[in-house]
Structure formats: C-alpha cells, structure tokens
Amino acid sequence: MRYDSLLESVGRTPLVGLPRLSPSPDVRLWAKLEDRNPTGSVKDRAALRMVEVAEAEGLLRPGCTILEPTSGNTGISLAMAARLKGYRLVCVMPENTSIERRQLLRMWGAEIVSSPAAGGSNEAVRVAKQLAEDHPDWVMLYQYGNPANAEAHYATTGPEILEDLPTLTHFVAGLGTTGTLMGTGRYLRERVPGVEIIAAEPRYGEVVYGLRNIDEGFVPELYDASVLTTRYSVGPRDAIRRTRQLLEEEGIFAGISTGAILHAALGIAARVVKDGGRADIAFVVCDGGWKYLSTGAYEGTLDDAEDSIEGSLWA
Amino acid sequence: MPSRGTDEWRPCTMAIEVRIPTILRTYTDGARSVEGSGDTLRALLSDIESRHPGIQERIVDDAGLRRFVNVYLNDEDVRFLDGIETSLSDGDVVTVLPAVAGG
Numbered sequence: 001m002r003y004d005s006l007l008e009s010v011g012r013t014p015l016v017g018l019p020r021l022s023p024s025p026d027v028r029l030w031a032k033l034e035d036r037n038p039t040g041s042v043k044d045r046a047a048l049r050m051v052e053v054a055e056a057e058g059l060l061r062p063g064c065t066i067l068e069p070t071s072g073n074t075g076i077s078l079a080m081a082a083r084l085k086g087y088r089l090v091c092v093m094p095e096n097t098s099i100e101r102r103q104l105l106r107m108w109g110a111e112i113v114s115s116p117a118a119g120g121s122n123e124a125v126r127v128a129k130q131l132a133e134d135h136p137d138w139v140m141l142y143q144y145g146n147p148a149n150a151e152a153h154y155a156t157t158g159p160e161i162l163e164d165l166p167t168l169t170h171f172v173a174g175l176g177t178t179g180t181l182m183g184t185g186r187y188l189r190e191r192v193p194g195v196e197i198i199a200a201e202p203r204y205g206e207v208v209y210g211l212r213n214i215d216e217g218f219v220p221e222l223y224d225a226s227v228l229t230t231r232y233s234v235g236p237r238d239a240i241r242r243t244r245q246l247l248e249e250e251g252i253f254a255g256i257s258t259g260a261i262l263h264a265a266l267g268i269a270a271r272v273v274k275d276g277g278r279a280d281i282a283f284v285v286c287d288g289g290w291k292y293l294s295t296g297a298y299e300g301t302l303d304d305a306e307d308s309i310e311g312s313l314w315a
Numbered sequence: 316m317p318s319r320g321t322d323e324w325r326p327c328t329m330a331i332e333v334r335i336p337t338i339l340r341t342y343t344d345g346a347r348s349v350e351g352s353g354d355t356l357r358a359l360l361s362d363i364e365s366r367h368p369g370i371q372e373r374i375v376d377d378a379g380l381r382r383f384v385n386v387y388l389n390d391e392d393v394r395f396l397d398g399i400e401t402s403l404s405d406g407d408v409v410t411v412l413p414a415v416a417g418g
Contacts, residue, residue, distance in 0.1 A: 069416075071417070119415075120415050120416065121415060121416035121417060122415050122416050124416070125416055144416060174417070175417060176416070176417025177416075177417065201392075201417075202417065203410075203412070204415070206336075206337050208415060209336050209337060209338065209412060209413050209415060210337060210338070211338055211413050211415075212338075213338070214336075214338050214339065214373055214381070214383060214384060214413050215381070215382075215383055216383070216413075217382075217383025217384065217413040217414035217415065218383070218414055218415055218416045219382065219383065219414050220416065225394060225395075228395065229395070230391060230392065230395040231391070231392035231394070231395055232387075232390050232391055232392070233385075233387045233390045233391075233392070233410065233412070234390065235390075315417060
C-alpha cells in the first residue's frame with residue numbers, strides 16, 4: 001500500500017485470527033493489530049483526528065502550542081503529528097509512566113511536564129487544566145472530552161472491523177479515555193443487531209487511586225455507559241499472564257493493557273462455549289510490548305512481574 | 316488475608332469479601348478488606364455500615380452509587396448488573412474503587 005505521507009497511513013490495520021487461543025471453531029477470537037499504526041498504538045487514530053478537526057475549526061494555526069494530559073500513547077501520537085505539522089507540544093504526564101514513553105516523547109520533540117504519581121492520570125488532567133488557564137493561547141485537545149476522539153473510531157476502526165468480520169458478535173477494548181469503545185461501539189451497535197460491547201478497565205496499584213477525596217474521581221466526558229454491554233476490571237496479574245500467553249501461543253508481542261483486554265475476551269469466549277453458542281469476538285491490541293520492556297513484565301515469575309509494575313500506569 | 320471457609324467459628328453468613336480503597340480505610344481502621352453479608356449489594360453495604368459507621372454514605376447516595384465510585388462484583392461493574400440491587404452469594408468478592416482517568 002502506498003501513501004503520500006506517514007500521516008496518511010494511519011489505520012487500515014490487520015485483523016488476525018487467533019487459532020490457538022480461540023476455544024472452538026464456533027467461538028473465535030480476532031485481534032485488531034493497532035500496534036501497526038505509525039507510532040505503534042491505537043492512539044494515532046484519535047490524535048490525528050483531533051488535530052485535523054482543530055485545524056479545520058481554526059483553533060490550531062501554524063506555530064501553535066498543543067497541550068495534552070496523557071499517560072503516554074496519545075502524547076506520542078500527537079508528538080509525531082505535531083512534528084510533521086509544525087506545532088509545539090507540551091504533554092502533562094504522570095511521573096509513574098515507563099521510561100520508554102518519556103524517551104519517545106522527547107525524540108519526537110515534545111516537552112514533558114510531570115504530574116504526581118499519586119492520583120495517576122486524574123492529576124495529569126488537573127495539572128493540564130491549570131496550565132491551560134495560565135496559557136490561554138495554548139490549545140488543549142483534551143482527549144477525554146473531545147468528540148473527535150470517539151469520531152475517529154466511529155469513522156475508521158468500526159468500519160474496518162465490520163468489513164473484515166461481518167459475522168462479529170462481540171467487541172472488546174480497553175477503557176481509558178473511552179474513545180475507542182464509544183466510537184467503535186456506536187458504529188457497531190447501529191449495524192450489528194445484538195452486538196455486545198465490552199470494556200476492560202485496568203485495575204492499577206493503590207497509589208494510582210490515591211485521591212484526597214472520593215469526590216475527586218474522574219469520569220471522561222466522552223463516556224456514555226449506554227454504549228457498553230458490560231465492563232470488567234482487570235488487575236495486573238491477569239493482564240501480564242494474558243500478555244505472555246498471547247505471545248507464547250499466537251506470537252503477538254503486545255503491551256500490558258492488551259493482556260487485560262484479552263483476559264476479558266477469553267472470559268466472554270468461555271461463557272459462550274458454556275452456553276453452547278457461537279461468537280466472533282474482536283478485540284483491540286492497543287500497542288506492542290516495546291515500551292514496557294523496562295517494567296519487567298515480560299520476564300521472570302508472575303509474582304515478580306506483578307511486583308515490578310505495582311504503582312505504575314501500565315495501561 | 317483471612318482464608319475464607321476454613322474458620323469454623325466465623326458465622327456462615329459473613330462470606331462476602333469487600334475490598335476497600337485506600338481513601339475509605341479511615342472507616343475500616345486501615346483494613347484493606349472487610350467481610351460482610353447480604354443478599355444484595357444494598358444489604359451488604361448496610362451490614363458493613365453497622366461495623367464501620369460512615370462508610371456507606373461515601374459509596375452511595377440517595378440516587379444510588381455515587382458518581383465517582385465504581386463497585387465491582389467479581390470484577391464486573393455492578394452498574395451493568397443491577398446496581399445496588401445486584402444479588403450476591405457466598406464467596407463473592409466486592410471491590411470498591413474511585414473512578415480514575417486512563418489514556
């Protein structure tokens with residue numbers, strides 16, 4: 001396939017079957033390989049769309065500074081787009097994110113403002129909103145509330161999956177900004193009667209939930225619970241176990257959040273088998289494992305791996 | 316962690332483990348998890364309230380679960396089950412967590 005520039009090549013990722021992890025010929029798992037995007041993650045879709053919409057609306061003009069709270073992948077996608085389009089990028093990032101993410105952001109020329117580990121991305125959002133007040137000329141794309149995030153998936157991820165898998169019955173993805181699930185979920189619900197949309201939400205270590213007050217929690221503005229069929233919380237042990245299993249059995253080297261998504265997908269597959277039904281379950285491989293090698297998740301015992309990512313934002 | 320089902324002296328109705336987030340452990344003397352009983356989440360919360368006064372209203376208000384609180388029954392969000400009327404059984408694990416951002 002030929003494209004005029006790297007930006008044009010976002011999306012159209014492969015959907016690959018998992019013959020070894022699928023429980024039966026009637027209940028099949030399919031992986032949407034979003035690590036095949038230009039910067040290696042699903043976030044390229046949302047980031048590029050948010051930039052393009054902001055340009056079309058006249059918010060972003062040459063020389064502008066983009067501001068974004070991000071635990072990593074969105075920042076990396078924006079950094080690539082900003083570099084190619086001539087914007088300055090300031091990312092607010094929790095300090096408990098992997099070293100590779102920081103290195104990549106700096107490589108693409110982004111500036112990083114660190115937010116405290118306690119409170120995770122909630123704190124990054126709070127710090128970014130403060131910076132936006134202090135710098136009214138900066139453009140905060142704000143992935144948690146920007147409709148272009150979900151629209152990117154409504155316009156691309158959803159149609160791609162359905163075209164490749166018209167017999168789809170379930171879609172499983174990670175719940176962060178909720179953009180992937182909201183956009184893809186809406187598209188599929190409009191076209192596939194009875195389709196189930198399942199969220200896999202990472203359950204982090206305690207420091208990430210270290211809010212001062214329970215009323216300081218955060219629900220992304222994009223989130224609409226009616227799009228989802230259900231939502232599972234997946235802890236680090238299951239996420240790491242499934243990440244390793246995906247590599248060992250199907251050869252796919254994915255990041256840790258993908259393990260959490262696979263865990264939910266396998267749970268659904270087992271339930272369908274028990275009920276004697278059929279299913280084609282598509283799930284999102286959010287990114288490859290490269291950015292997480294330093295976390296220790298890929299080597300040693302599960303206990304050690306779980307200990308080593310305790311307290312980090314692994315998804 | 317206390318092992319369930321092996322302690323003969325524990326009343327048989329006290330069979331649901333409730334995992335408490337850091338931010339609510341002021342109500343549980345610092346305990347990471349407490350045990351309780353109840354046929355529904357509503358009954359369970361009322362039961363733990365009797366031993367940990369004040370905790371219930373941090374999790375629910377008149378409208379149901381508070382906006383920034385998530386409750387999971389065996390890892391499934393109860394908002395997609397029957398909310399605070401969700402049925403519970405012996406051996407279930409209920410996890411309470413504040414809502415946090417991802418991405």
